[in-house]
Amino acid sequence: DQQVKQNSPSLSVQEGRISILNCDYTNSMFDYFLWYKKYPAEGPTFLISISSIKDKNEDGRFTVFLNKSAKHLSLHIVPSQPGDSAVYFCAASEGNNDMRFGAGTRLTVKP
Amino acid sequence: DAGITQSPRHKVTETGTPVTLRCHQTENHRYMYWYRQDPGHGLRLIHYSYGVKDTDKGEVSDGYSVSRSKTEDFLLTLESATSSQTSVYFCAIMGRQGGGYTFGSGTRLTVV
Numbered sequence: 640d641q642q643v644k645q646n647s648p649s650l651s652v653q654e655g656r657i658s659i660l661n662c663d664y665t666n667s668m669f670d671y672f673l674w675y676k677k678y679p680a681e682g683p684t685f686l687i688s689i690s691s692i693k694d695k696n697e698d699g700r701f702t703v704f705l706n707k708s709a710k711h712l713s714l715h716i717v718p719s720q721p722g723d724s725a726v727y728f729c730a731a732s733e734g735n736n737d738m739r740f741g742a743g744t745r746l747t748v749k750p
Numbered sequence: 751d752a753g754i755t756q757s758p759r760h761k762v763t764e765t766g767t768p769v770t771l772r773c774h775q776t777e778n779h780r781y782m783y784w785y786r787q788d789p790g791h792g793l794r795l796i797h798y799s800y801g802v803k804d805t806d807k808g809e810v811s812d813g814y815s816v817s818r819s820k821t822e823d824f825l826l827t828l829e830s831a832t833s834s835q836t837s838v839y840f841c842a843i844m845g846r847q848g849g850g851y852t853f854g855s856g857t858r859l860t861v862v
Contacts, residue, residue: 645792673850682840682853683793728792730850736781737808738851740792 642666643731645741653749658716660744662729665710669731669739672705674714677726677743686727687714719748753777756841756854763861769828771857773841775821781844782824783851784808784816786837793840799824831861 644663652658660674670691675683689696689703689712696703702715716723726745732738753776763769773782780801785793785808795808797816805816813835817825828835838858842851 641791643792675850675853680855682842682855685845685850685852688850730793736844737795737798738783739809740785740794742790742792 779843
């Protein structure tokens with residue numbers, strides 16, 4: 640029972656363009672959503688979060704959008720840089736505990 | 751970064767043998783978690799702890815046990831390893847409010 644889904648296993652974009660990573664969830668009780676970034680042989684690192692009372696949160700080049708009615712969130716990276724190439728995990732929880740993760744999307748930013 | 755270390759980093763073991771993975775934190779966080787990462791599944795919660803001697807099951811707890819005798823250490827034990835437990839295991843602590851979890855660097859376990 641995968642409550643958080645990332646349907647695109649991979650995404651390739653050109654340097655300088657926008658990267659859009661998508662995530663869908665099924666549990667309407669989730670009220671806290673996060674994105675993590677993971678490089679090979681390292682643990683995931685926190686990138687950005689959003690609570691259910693907001694529909695947008697921005698941090699530099701990274702913006703997360705939340706559409707509660709569609710149970711959908713997305714991560715926008717503008718402009719994309721080669722160093723952004725990594726696996727991105729979407730996560731959701733009720734509160735900040737028992738966090739559920741998606742399967743991840745591998746982003747490749749080409750110079 | 752937050753002080754969280756996992757040991758060992760890599761381990762190869764035989765089916766049927768017991769294995770213990772260690773997670774050590776220096777941040778005095780109350781909550782600690784064990785996840786496994788597998789292709790197509792992302793990260794799945796095995797067990798978590800909300801204090802010394804206080805633990806609970808996650809979504810994939812079968813075949814695993816945990817112990818937390820000190821705040822800084824959270825141990826994950828595979829009583830009798832199986833090939834399906836070949837995975838990368840991550841320990842995490844709850845970071846600052848709104849900051850999500852902080853993960854260790856992972857343990858790659860291979861059961862042959």
